[in-house]
Amino acid sequence: MSQAAAGAITLYPRRPMPGMGVYNLKLGMWVFLLSEVMFFSSLIGAYIILRFANLDAYAQPGAVLNVPLTAFNTFVLICSSVTMVKGFAALQTGDQRGTRLWLLATVFLGAFFLSVQGIEYYQLASEGFVPSASSYEAEGAAIYGMTFYTLTGFHGAHVTIGVLALIFTSVKAFRGGYTPTKLGGVEIMGLYWHFVDLVWIILFTIVYLI
Amino acid sequence: MSTVALPEYVHHYHDPAHADDRSFVRKYIFSTDHKIIGIQFLFMSLTFLLIGGLLAMLIRWQLGWPGRPLPGGAVLGETRMPGGIMLPEFYNSLMTMHGTIMIFFAVMPLLVGVFANYLIPLQVGAPDMAFPRLNMASFWLAVVSGILMFAGFFVEAGHAAAGWTSYAPLSVVPEYSGVYNGQVLWTVSLIILGFSSLAGAVNYITTIINMRAPGMTLLRLPLPTWALFITSILILLAIPVLTGALILLLFDQVLGTGFFIPEMGGEPLLWQHMFWYFGHPEVYILILPSFGFVSEIIANGARKPVFGYTAMVLALAAIAFLGWIVWGHHMFQSGMNPMLGVGFMATTMVIAVPTAIKVFNWIGTLWQGNLHFHSPMLYSLAFVSMFVIGGFSGVFLASTPVDIPLHDTYFVVAHIHYVLFGGSLFGIFAALTYWFPKMFGRTMNERINKIHFALTFVFFNLTFFPMHELGVNGMLRRVYDYTQYALFQDLVDLNRFISLSAFALFASQLIYAANYIWSLGRGARASANPWRANSLEWTVPSPPPHGNFDSMPVVYRGPYEYSSPESEEDYLPQDAPPAEAPRPEPAPTFA
């Protein structure tokens, strides 16, 4: 910018640089998330088709799944999106301490979500609800277990990757790696995290509520 | 936000004042330079092209001389060709892997891995890709995937044998297919390849949107870059669907779930829907880049602007869009609701419209031109001619009633080879030859290329055109021994003719391979712009240095200003300043 300010050189003789006015990292993350949308759409599509083909095999969600526990967990994940936003906002104003604390809070909430999901899986498995042939004779058939664990499991995998990336981002933040003019890493972390959160709201609705 | 006023280049344009001091490993093996990665993809996919071709030769042996021992075939082992006689299980693996390797490891990386990497930054005027390290990861993931896929030939009970489409439940249950780990390796390899393609697509899209040089508006992009841009969008959105399907398949294969097993509540047709929802966009992934190369080369050969540039771009986009709503035409006889078949027939037929636009625009580009028949031009003209035949046979298959007798016969085999070999592969030959001087700084032997062109054109047609006739006669594809059927017994002679033509076709390709390898080291030195072309890659030395451009190029016009009255030459580079405007000050480097 200093060059342009000096007036010595006209940077763009005919028209400004084309492009989105968005830096590469952010654009790349948006593009990547589009592919994630297609990935989850394919799984959700498969879920819908299999469920309609086997209406009897799917018990009322409340009969098998612990809906209140997961509703609480959903609330936790939404809170983690809020802390993520707070962290980014703090970074934009140059509040390094705030950035670090809010990022840590997000890590904690994400890990908490995963722990609750682990407990839920453990409880369901001990009741005999497993994703294979001999699944849950009482209230559902094999197909219910398979689709349930696949959908929630892939979301869980995405949260796990997110938590690991958040830990990395936090460490970098503690080392002062981000500034108000160099905040791409935190911003794309946030984009990913909000996406994972949004997917969960959809999954919670179609797997647990409907 | 002020922080994004300037593009954030991760690295810089070429600085002639500084020597390139990267180590050998950084420069040629774990390189982040888009040009090296493109060339790495080139040699990987040409190797697979050769392997895939050899598999096809084995298939043609069995079809030409069913049950006859192949001289020397016994070296392939007791479990494949005891005494040189091919076993049915090996035949099924061969045809599965011929399809898989050609589509995923030869044609797709040749079109996208090679040319998207090599051309996009050069054609948009960028020093490299947006994410060079991700780009490197993309290549090495493809290598891992390729090794896994190749390893499948050596596992017990043989390689995947359920066809490249891997229809469930055959692909799931080992007791049905007789294949164990081979099928799992197939699935895992393609999942990994999906990540590779995805990393590439994110890179290409970001680079094209964000890293164009000043003046390079979207409607000034060369058509190869446009085609690769649209292809990348298809890859970005289609590959995750395949990955989802493959993951469910893998769970069925190894974890004992039953997404595609009816006894467990699964749906065999779900696999087909998911596979073809990916699979039809995939078909366009395999042809659109060739559309782009051929448009570029025909304009160059004709010394004329591309006829209807905007229509060409819109037609590409229309084909890509329609590609999402036609997948059911692969499933007309699958037991899908016949009313859906009617809908899919209608959408499929509509695709003929943008395709026709492209063909007529290519002819329009030739009209009143001054045609130079250099070898890339010959390959490109053959592309147009052969692709048209593939398009016409597509109309037969798209018509639902006519598809009843033709589905799963050699008519389909003829159709796909006219599109993929006559189309994509002729486009690839054109592009490989056209950009060879830029990639390696040397020129291929033009006379040998023309011989290769003539032989390929003749033997291609002798091989694949009679397959239409086989298909009309009802001969089934994917059949180890068609002479089992009394109805097909008099097709042996025609099959033998096809096999002989195929052997000659394969041998002709060795001529090209030899010329390619010889020219790498011994070809005549190439100038920066041997074809007298307009786009930005021809403004830099051959091969371009690390960082591509000495400084940020400035673009003043579209890429096809051939024979323009503005210029005394019959071409006008995109970065040549207009005569009336003052030359701009030297653009700054962002160092």
Added chain:
Amino acid sequence: MDWGFPENVSTFGADIDAAYGAIFYATALMFVIVQGLLVYCIIRFRRREGRKAVPIHGNTRLEILWTVVPFFGVMFIAYTSASVWLDIKSPDRMPEDAMELSVTAQQFEWSVTYPGADGQLATADDYSTRNELHIPVDRAVRLTLHAQDVIHSFYLPELRVKQDAVPGMEIPVWLQATATGEYTLGCAELCGLGHYRMRGTVNVYSQQEFDTWAAEEAAIASGAPASLPPVAAR
């Protein structure tokens, strides 16, 4: 070897063949036009020293023309194809009074189940044949396809029938033969190692011969000795 489809012996086969013929001539015409233009351009506009190409960027009127004409062309093909297709495949349009048979595909054989004397499937007097489909001529037959293991495809080239048999699904097919004789039954979907030998025959009889054959089979199935005269056609 004939230069065309195998001899057609089904009622709707003629419609398929006609649709094929129509598309053949339409595409042949377009083939001649397109390849002719291409060859004309290649010869007429080949390189001449000192000539400069005419820098035409496009022609909107022409481009609209070659967008609209192909559109109506292919839509016409789709429109005419649709009714032929639905007549063959749509369960709603299948003949009501057809003879009902059941076909089960498994690796690597076809078994056909016939209703016994009561004319009802899934009753005690049903009987089956392996890799043989026996039907009377000039009579509509409705078959329900089942698959036991993997996907197969019920393929009768001379009768212009091809329909996948999918495990977990019951898929109806109908056909009506127009000539007696022995024809091909095959599997058109890759179904494993023995796919290439999963084939059989279709025997189309006159109604009288069919009745004789059916009575004999029924008798064998019920355990009684066959007292009827042998069928001439066999």
